[in-house]
Amino acid sequence: MTTLTSDMGWSNAKKIVVRGHDLNEEIIGWLNLGDFAFLEITGRKPDPQESTLFNALLAVLVEHGMTPTAMVARLTYLGAPESMQAAIAAGLCGMGTKFVGTAEGAARLLQQALPLGSTEPLDVEAAARAIVAEHRAARQLVPGLGHPVHKPVDPRATALFAVAERTGFKGRYVALMQAVSAQAELALNKPGVLPINATGALAALASELGIPWQLCRGIAVIGRAVGLVGHIAEELRNPIAERLWVRTDAEVSAHLRPAGPEAKQ
Amino acid sequence: MTTLTSDMGWSNAKKIVVRGHDLNEEIIGWLNLGDFAFLEITGRKPDPQESTLFNALLAVLVEHGMTPTAMVARLTYLGAPESMQAAIAAGLCGMGTKFVGTAEGAARLLQQALPLGSTEPLDVEAAARAIVAEHRAARQLVPGLGHPVHKPVDPRATALFAVAERTGFKGRYVALMQAVSAQAELALNKPGVLPINATGALAALASELGIPWQLCRGIAVIGRAVGLVGHIAEELRNPIAERLWVRTDAEVSAHLRPAGPEAKQ
């Protein structure tokens, strides 16, 4: 039988070692949570520039008001206050293809055109044209572009690219993502309709940090876990889930209820 | 119909505001993830001491090797690689009473004895004696004390209390938790068997930061979300879930299988 192995960590009575570092001596009190996440994913501590950029990526999807995920966490907590973890988990289940999966898709495109760690030359414009042409041929949207509300630019992408500039991570993945956006707008002949959105920027910058595309959704999930705890904290102070449920139930079934006295029974 | 309200945030095309702060101007690139979590939960940015302590609390339960939650995340990802968010969510569902719920229980005890924000005097020894006596009368364990492996002290508690000392947060909740541990050992007449464990320390320090007991489990859940993404990152590099499943299935059903040729069909 092959032995299974994991390098994540080990412990005994006196110590806990995480990816080669003593949890109690080197991490607790010394690494912020984003840096610890970088260590968990990459196996090493970030330098200050990486720390700033990676924490920025984690921040971008934490909170966006009363999202479906926040509603889900609150409605689940209403029914199962004994297991707050299940309310957070339920909320996270909705971080799928429609809202954040595009980060995964966009990063895959970028890393297929320019494999992680590659130092080969890349014709950015040609690669962007090819990506756009393929998606048009298959009648698919290019992931990471466009937003129904945040237009003609997504301010989160602007903010992330400013951090990339400041930390020295505005490299070829950013250039490629920007070229893809430009080519997509050119193909439609509609400037300003397909700016890089938050997930496209996240995809480009995770790639700059060497993070495989399969993990981009995970960055968003960590961030949103933070936001959902925030929403449950507010639900404790200002509960709204029960009223949201009761009035929604009444509204959707009003057309089924008999008129007259029976309706009120 | 009453209008429902939330103060978490709002957005329009150009900006996203989170708890009164502009996400793109003030948060992305400026706050680390732990600080953003503090803002989400408390409504204000932490000062440097609070930042250090709160990030330490978030770190304490991120990673502890191949826990049940890590096994769950990996086994779920095996079946549903299209939805990494569901693998993280599944793992988090196990952050319940057996492993981390004690943080919630311990913080409740502390905050019942000394309400958050109270400046009333407290006889710490008397309060500790009362807590221990009540639990003995009800034949219940005091949450936050003792650990099957990490003994006679839990090194994570030591590390957290050192951070509390360094940041100026070693206050009355820490004193009360320590007194509860001492009283519990005195009642058993077994010194060293009921040290404060990681969840007890987390409970005391979350209380020092003014965080309601109901949210302590959430702090652990945020941290573990980080650890589970780390485990899925490793599962991509070094997959073990499938072999774990196949050999476990063979082992547990071996006694049911017919001997001879039929068994191999």
Added chain:
Amino acid sequence: MTTLTSDMGWSNAKKIVVRGHDLNEEIIGWLNLGDFAFLEITGRKPDPQESTLFNALLAVLVEHGMTPTAMVARLTYLGAPESMQAAIAAGLCGMGTKFVGTAEGAARLLQQALPLGSTEPLDVEAAARAIVAEHRAARQLVPGLGHPVHKPVDPRATALFAVAERTGFKGRYVALMQAVSAQAELALNKPGVLPINATGALAALASELGIPWQLCRGIAVIGRAVGLVGHIAEELRNPIAERLWVRTDAEVSAHLRPAGPEAKQ
């Protein structure tokens, strides 16, 4: 190393055996889903009376209109249509103490007073008085009694007890649950306010079938999984989750938005 074992089933290329029965020869096409659930939980096929009663227990919590769990499943499906399983899972996470956990609690009371399989005599009235007195002393509600809407009787309890009568399962657990309801109303001196509700009836009848109290929540969870698939089927025909989200988000943040032109950006 101890070998781990499970008696749930085994398979080879040609057959799949479930709790001693050939899945393809004896189950598929022959057992309805409720009967299969009975086999999974008890290890034997039900007789016709048990089949009728157990299917009735599974049916009672399938559907109750636009519950929080249904809202959660729909809102999660909106974000992650690629993983319908996660939408069902998210919905089920809310089947906790507030709505169905009372079945677990009520069954525990009944089975503590009258252990499963016991043939000892039981003074039903005395046992009921003791249960009510204990809960009053601890200032706790007796689980399984009362309902905010379904009063003065819960019609689901009436329906379940009729099935129990018809199938010959109206035994001592039903008598004890009824006596508890009567004693609780007597103690309050308010007839009709604490009828047995759906979860109380479920608890009594699961006990009649010899099912341990710890599994009562599972019966409700199986049923609700059916209901949630029904809601997602309707969401495909008549999508409402997106509009529910957009209008709720606008409502809850209206007080935060600046007046004038900026609000519309």
Added chain:
Amino acid sequence: MTTLTSDMGWSNAKKIVVRGHDLNEEIIGWLNLGDFAFLEITGRKPDPQESTLFNALLAVLVEHGMTPTAMVARLTYLGAPESMQAAIAAGLCGMGTKFVGTAEGAARLLQQALPLGSTEPLDVEAAARAIVAEHRAARQLVPGLGHPVHKPVDPRATALFAVAERTGFKGRYVALMQAVSAQAELALNKPGVLPINATGALAALASELGIPWQLCRGIAVIGRAVGLVGHIAEELRNPIAERLWVRTDAEVSAHLRPAGPEAKQ
């Protein structure tokens, strides 16, 4: 503001109506769980043939021994025994593309070739050739064919098709699925390697019943919820999750532990 509507049901104090039927008068005690699921999904009660076939579809994925989903449910229950619903939910999160998503994919192919309700003529052989050719051109596997263990035939498919024959539902979708299997083997020139598997048979028969392809995963999820409750029932009788965890943790980290006395601390 548009009013949102749902036809799933409504209730008042005295009655609960589900898809037009009185829950307490017409369903509880009269419909088995599979029939209730049919009503939830299609809006009408099944006739006896539909009842037999639909219950068979629900049964096919209930139990397959110690699957990853069963391991997940047990490991989650270990950490959160207070919320059995979350353990079931965690297990269901793994019912994704790798194991059951193929039912969805296969049903989509079938319903694209032959829309639900269509009475147009169909050249089954030509349609099958086209499906196989498209998948070969895109270098994709045809979903619903082949199984690593159950070969050269999947006995669950055989069992389901026998039920279809017996109930009069062996129609054009079954013929098309069989033709796809034959064409796929012909294209590989390897007879017997790509038989219809359980998910392919489920896809064909759900289509015969008029169920949209998007809901096929839901049928599997309902069934597996039953199986997971069965596994938790066994975990209560014969707990294995804790030992599975402890020994797995020790195994995977053995190579990291220092030799000598420190390892045992």
